[in-house]
Amino acid sequence: MNWLDIGAVDDIPLRGARIVKTKAGCVAVFRTDVEEVFAASNTCPHKAGPLAEGIVHGQKVTCPLHNWVFDLNTGKAQGADEGRIDTYPVRIETGRILLDATKLLARQAA
Template sequence: MNWTDIGAVTDVPLRGARLVKTQAGCIAVFRTAEDEVFAASNACPHKQGPLSEGIVHGQKVTCPLHNWVFDLNTGEAQGADEGRIAVYPVRIEAGRILLEISALQNRSAA
């Protein structure tokens, strides 16, 4: 695996997100109230809503445009909604967020 440092955990607010620009497009990095970190596509498949501006609750994010809810572990839409967002491996080392970049190589640029 090929990991790259994308910033400090504290750069992402609890129950919030930050947008990270990569060569493959924008990735949303989420931090839960339990201090867990997830990385996923920033665009909701429904209407391309900016998920980094959504509401983080538990291990899920709600799209700010039409309230679609996505599991940050799997990317699957929850409830009656059908769809999926891409999720990317992350790990924490010494307070830094590392993103596994080979997973991005299969993604086309946004």
């Protein structure tokens, strides 16, 4: 795995999100609880809505444009026949968020 330090957990508000720019590409990082974060694509596959501007609830995010709801664990859209966002492994160590950039790097190379 290729772990990148992308910032402090406290840089992301509870039930909020931020865009993180890395050399491997941009991702949306969502904070759902005090010590729980997820990383995913920022772009809704439906109408390209900016998911980091959506509503974070439980372990889900709702697109701000057309209310599609995505599970931040799997990336799957709820209630839609199709629709999925890329998700990326993250972990927290001593208050810092580490992102596994392996999938991002593979996407960039394709």
